[in-house]
Amino acid sequence: MATATLPLLTPNDFSSDREVRWCPGCGDFSILSQLKKVLAVLNVPREKMVFVSGLGCAGRLPYYLSTYGFHGSYGRAPALATGLKLANPDLQVWVVTGDGDALSAGATHLIHALRRNVDLKILLFNNEVFGLSKGQASPTARPGTRTKTSPEGSFETPLRPISLALAAEATFVARTIDVDVNHMSEVLEKAAAHRGAAFVEIYQNCKIFNDGVFEYATDASIKTDTVIYLEHGRPLLFGRDRNQGLRLNGFEPEAVTLGHGITMDDILIHDERASEPTLAFLLSRLIGPHFPECLGVFRSVQRPTHQQLLDESFLQGDPPRLFEKLLAGDESWLVA
């Protein structure tokens, strides 16, 4: 892709002619508009971008973008996108999925796309509920969430998308939130720049069926205490005055306040490039109310992409035979 000659694109260039059909107040709007801004600065021509999605409110996103798009079936988008990328490695392929789509029917496909390190940008809109199907419990629903299928409150232990992605050998794992538009841009740009599978969980408010679950992380009056912004190589601090931090007590993380003998040296330093994802895993376990939750990049390491490995493998072993030779096989004979 020649980048020099690319015309400058604006976010609006990424709008399709379709009317956006989410509920008023849905967090998806904010994600869509921020995404368009990010796409506009990536220096990738529009026709080289493809958005592949599964089913759910999140899954409608491709209709609202003027790129190529494929609205697949429930949970299978990562597989479809992998095939697309195999056919056409030049494309920048994004996968848009929901918590239900990705973690109920689709968990297998997600896990395998990650371990293969297929060069996909996977955005999981996590609203902790099934939106499009009208309000049932999701695999990420917090205990106690009341839905049509959990009338007394959900009691199954929720899955943590970040923990799972890390266990699935993902090379890039991050989390951001619908309304924190600057943070989202930053994370999406990093995901776009990553070579290999980039997994981004986006906390997203479902206005209708799960309104306000992420309020603690969006309400300016408290979010300094409830959120840690991850920065590579920097101590894990939080709090309005950044005087609180995480330290390790054996393998148990502890939220502490600086002072009274606790110094910056006690505070854990974030390392998104660690050879093993143990710290990232630990951070993925932090949830309120006893801990702040982490936003930002949990892990970002380099590993050859699926395509690179495939190409390398092709060069190994015997070179391919001429097609005529293949046709004739190992033993053939002529009848004159």
Next chain:
Amino acid sequence: MATATLPLLTPNDFSSDREVRWCPGCGDFSILSQLKKVLAVLNVPREKMVFVSGLGCAGRLPYYLSTYGFHGSYGRAPALATGLKLANPDLQVWVVTGDGDALSAGATHLIHALRRNVDLKILLFNNEVFGLSKGQASPTARPGTRTKTSPEGSFETPLRPISLALAAEATFVARTIDVDVNHMSEVLEKAAAHRGAAFVEIYQNCKIFNDGVFEYATDASIKTDTVIYLEHGRPLLFGRDRNQGLRLNGFEPEAVTLGHGITMDDILIHDERASEPTLAFLLSRLIGPHFPECLGVFRSVQRPTHQQLLDESFLQGDPPRLFEKLLAGDESWLVA
């Protein structure tokens, strides 16, 4: 289940009349015979036991046991077993699966059975290859494994079943190996005793398609250096003279030799009951040749079982209405 009146069972009581159809030399034989020994001492009547399996060589196991059994479809055994347990919570239900069965088609079902903490004993026979389908790459195949579908050697990053089970919120996670019969008994007995989902990875040698891949962990001449046996509350030591151990360097584990300033105090202590599975996760990342691999119980914590939660939830909210009342609905009228 009245236990006092139970007749004493022998391993042989658990043999079915079917001829065992694994390849001579297959690790499955050893697992089967050890399993029968364990079953005989569990004090559970044979008719209360059910073995549910998926497809693969491992999946044939139920045929060789005289308990109830269900040989289901590819990858779906955890779901089928969950339904069985719902219908009949009194049963002791075992799930037998292979690395392909559990982690390719079946990953979604496995993950959900674990997070729900369904009271199932899940045995994953990991031979790092597709056996029954005659030798293709498995999701756990080590890089470089040559199979019919990886002629130049597998290049996809393998999944680690233990990492994945931990990320799926499993309450009991362990690993053992086909030929180490005492260790296997110990682990299987603990799994059977666990209330909730117990996940056990069993390293299993496939004589035909992946022979010797676990030799380092079975060969008596080296296994002391290549294996750490996990013991709760005990330091993570290994080596013929137990003079080597694991210590933590930041978040990076290090294999060290005691002496030269390194003392027992530096050595990590295993804790299978930690509130979060971070240490267990770290241990699940250790692989040769730079690290010894862990055998034993990675994690064992108590959380209410799916059945318990279901029962509790039933007691919450309004009591069930009489069926007659339900039939008549909220508004009905009589025509005389």
Next chain:
Amino acid sequence: MATHERRVARETPRKTAVRPTAASKPAGAIEERDAVVIRFAGDAGDGMQLVGTQFTMASAAHGNLVCTLPDPPAEIRAPVGALAGVSGFQVHFSSHAIHTPGDRLDALLAMNPAALKANLPDLEPGALLIVNTDTFLPDELHAAGYASNPLQDGLLDSYRLLAAPMDQLNREAVAKVKLIARETGRCKSFFALGLALWLFDRPLDATLRWIRDTYAKNPVMIEATTRSLNAGYQRSAALRTPAVQVRVAKAESEPGRYRQVSGAEALTLGLLAAAHRTGLPLVFAGFPLAPASEILHQLFEMKQPNVKVIQAEDDLAALNLALGASFGGALGVTATTGPGFSLQSEALGLAVMSELPCVVIDVQRAGPSTGIPSKAEQADLLLALHGRHGECPLIVLAMATPSDGFAIALEAARLAIRCMTPVIVLADAYVTGGAETWRVPTLDELPAIDVRHAKPSAGKTFQPYGRDEHLARPWAIPGTPGLEHRTGGMEKEAGTGNVSYNPLNHEEMVQTRARKIDLAVDTIPPLEVNGPPQGDLLVLGWGSTYGAIAAAVERCQRKGMSVAAAHLRHLSPLPKNTGDVLKRYRKVLVPELNAGQLSKVLRDAFLVDVVSLSKVQGRPFLVREIEQKIEELLRNA
């Protein structure tokens, strides 16, 4: 019989202190009708589903026979006033038996311009049109795509218009109650309801009772909604023409307890009844997929001891869960929709091979693939019959009307258990979402379902694949000593159930599994004909087209045509006399909401050149469409 005593039974105790009371009834001119079709339409936020349901309840309690069709918008929340956000609810109430919610409207209540725009085409000329004039403002008109105001431009001249400034009248009604704006808005639907109840001379009691129960913890809302309801009921007399009341006489019904029931409710109750009747645990595993999710939701709501409901991790898991439960001795059931049903193909094969009783409800929707979510279609018939690899026969039923859901669920359970086989029940949103008046059976009217668990018999080796007189294998429940056995998806040796690669055994088993399904025919009723036992034309349907076909055929019969109707509830096996019946008519018409799937089945089975009437629009047949086709066929006969 019109003198039958009728009283409304209340099932829920009254808990509230504030007692809503009905306003006194204003007087007016009254017109008698046999039946009326009315549709309530408004913005998704206007509470039309509530208005429709309450109106239906009142009509049913009043003694009419009732048939309804909700039509909620596809969007969860469309922008206010948009066409995509229009929510509709149609009610057909009458003094005689009716079969459908009605083709064309005798009355339309439109809460805003979009609702008018979307529904006006269905309104009969001269029919009653009730409009909330307060919403006919420039923005709303624009959103609905009206260039000029239809209230003024003559568009509505051919209707009996009742123009009511409902926002304003409602605001006045609740002025004295302290409400926030949103609550005032909610009251507006009660105003509309009150107006409709007055117009059609229905009693307020049922609605008042509902208000009391629903807002039991919110006396302010009880006060407000009661005021709105009464205001609508009273104000109507004062409104502009045509303030004429319409009255539909009570219908004659057999004695018994009656209620309204939707198809989804009926199916749910039928499943619960099967559990109740057999004493078996019921395990229902579902994965949300509209419109089948409604059954899952209902089951969560109607909680019962001995019934376990679980949301599975996906559609395939759902059927595996159900099957595992059946193996464990429960009645395992799942409900899904096209995409999930396709996914379950593999698991159905396992169910056929393991010969366990389970029930799969497929609420068909317009496909293929994601298609048009929730729109009705009957295009999964061939999938139900043939959609599994290998020779894989099973029983297929289809429900004909909303209340038939109850009977069909029981029938599915009966056959599954009797024949040890999965049973598929086909439905669609038209029957599961629709509702009708239903005589509630007493417990001892529930049909017998014969459950025989295998018992160990001393000295004999247990034969898990032995057969009884119906060729059913024994149901041996884990936990029973002496019956330990293994089942699964591999071919079984007859009798022992051991895995067998024997070619002749395989052929025998393929034939046995097929014969088992064929034999079920002995326990199902013959195909009945409504009309002359032979003649020019038979109209044969299946599933949700029942109502439209019945109504069309009755109309034609009244016109003196030699036409009969018959309806298949059993699609596999077909009733024994199906071929005979078909051959007694010169022509056979098969109306289907697909491209002719039952036609294929009949042509193959009986070599009869049936005529297919196909409609694939995600919408049910209109009575008129079938009527016209009948007339065309008989004209050319």
Next chain:
Amino acid sequence: MATHERRVARETPRKTAVRPTAASKPAGAIEERDAVVIRFAGDAGDGMQLVGTQFTMASAAHGNLVCTLPDPPAEIRAPVGALAGVSGFQVHFSSHAIHTPGDRLDALLAMNPAALKANLPDLEPGALLIVNTDTFLPDELHAAGYASNPLQDGLLDSYRLLAAPMDQLNREAVAKVKLIARETGRCKSFFALGLALWLFDRPLDATLRWIRDTYAKNPVMIEATTRSLNAGYQRSAALRTPAVQVRVAKAESEPGRYRQVSGAEALTLGLLAAAHRTGLPLVFAGFPLAPASEILHQLFEMKQPNVKVIQAEDDLAALNLALGASFGGALGVTATTGPGFSLQSEALGLAVMSELPCVVIDVQRAGPSTGIPSKAEQADLLLALHGRHGECPLIVLAMATPSDGFAIALEAARLAIRCMTPVIVLADAYVTGGAETWRVPTLDELPAIDVRHAKPSAGKTFQPYGRDEHLARPWAIPGTPGLEHRTGGMEKEAGTGNVSYNPLNHEEMVQTRARKIDLAVDTIPPLEVNGPPQGDLLVLGWGSTYGAIAAAVERCQRKGMSVAAAHLRHLSPLPKNTGDVLKRYRKVLVPELNAGQLSKVLRDAFLVDVVSLSKVQGRPFLVREIEQKIEELLRNA
């Protein structure tokens, strides 16, 4: 034509220093035959597949026409000597056209008692029986279930027995080479092969060349196996009666290059040819599932630039991967077997809705569910035709013979691309595992496949669901500026491809998708008849029954019966003249390896009362079975 020059071409260069050389040919009596059916049978470890393949190669290179059927054991490794571990390989070679690997055996080579036990029933009385006597020891006899030694108890009296102590003779042959026991064992198969080659007067060259290439890095094994082979070839003369040689003359063939090809190889080569011919990338995504895995393995082996092969995470992923690849502009292909094919139902619906060219090969096996792995059956036809929710038509083809795999793969690619639709190819282990002689096409003989990628056209908005004369929508490849569009599983508006809930648009699209498939009929050949153009009986088949039907009909024709054969390679749409052809015969017989699935299709489509001949044993038809049915029908005619 028997004088045609024939020389064997070697495709692989000779690398070895040690040159194996053929022993001089011993003399003996010679008997001429038209054709011979021989089966090699032994323990899984006895190398029977190798012996069979090499024998076939030698026969083909010698100039016979050849048809083979491998029958490997179901178990990966059964205990040595067990019946479950018997591995067989059948070769039919002849001087004239043959259609099947043969019903009954003219010769059997049995390496141990189990092999004898399992295969003796198929041996013609008086036929040649070659036995390795060294294995007829008490343990082996017991494992095979023989109470007494058949070599001694008269059981074999009616055969021409050639009793050879192969273990011993082979040991002597390699005594001078330093081998470990396992290697000596492996050489035994070469001894057996040498013996067979001598008996049937085949040349050793091809095998010697194979030995050289295979053991290029192991001169000791070259030495040893060559010795064994020669010993078998020479020793035979010295063996006990009947040491008579049998000779089958060369067949007449068109000029050209020939090879042996299995169905799996032919399919693979056909897919690669499609990629080669079109210049499109080929993306093959497969999930292992016997017997389809063979195609996946072949593709990994025959690596080619522009071809990507991936093992998916499951069967559903495989089709989604293929579909994603098709969207990306490649030819997306997957191959599976019953259980995986059932799972793919949902994804096929998506493929139909997104109207993208992809190919799904279903190597049918005995079902339902896990069934009997790898055994041949044709019971997925109705699943292929109807196994998706909604009205979901697509193209279905079936391969008739092993070499037809090449043509059918190309035909599938052609139709998928031409019509923008998924195409299903039905096969089974009988055709994919079997092999036959095949004239290798030259590159310019490959059929044309017309690929038209959409191009932006200035000033016009791109219509992703516009249509060409075949009703195909444009294939617009991501990366092309100006053609950005969205597709997926929701109903599309005609032309724009936008999501549409419009009822009439839905009906139009349902009809368009169906008509598109119907229209494909214009590009496929009419059904051809082999035999009289009208008459008493037509035998109509599809898929792998081709050979047995052709052979049976030819036999009956030779007996003077008025019977013709026709074979369907296109099942959806059916060739235009199918109905006409059917109606030209008094009776139509449809032999199928299922319970009568094509019969149903034909009865429905043409209202013809076809007679079904059904066999569901996981085994192909014997020629005799069809012949008998033909005779029976004509007797009763």
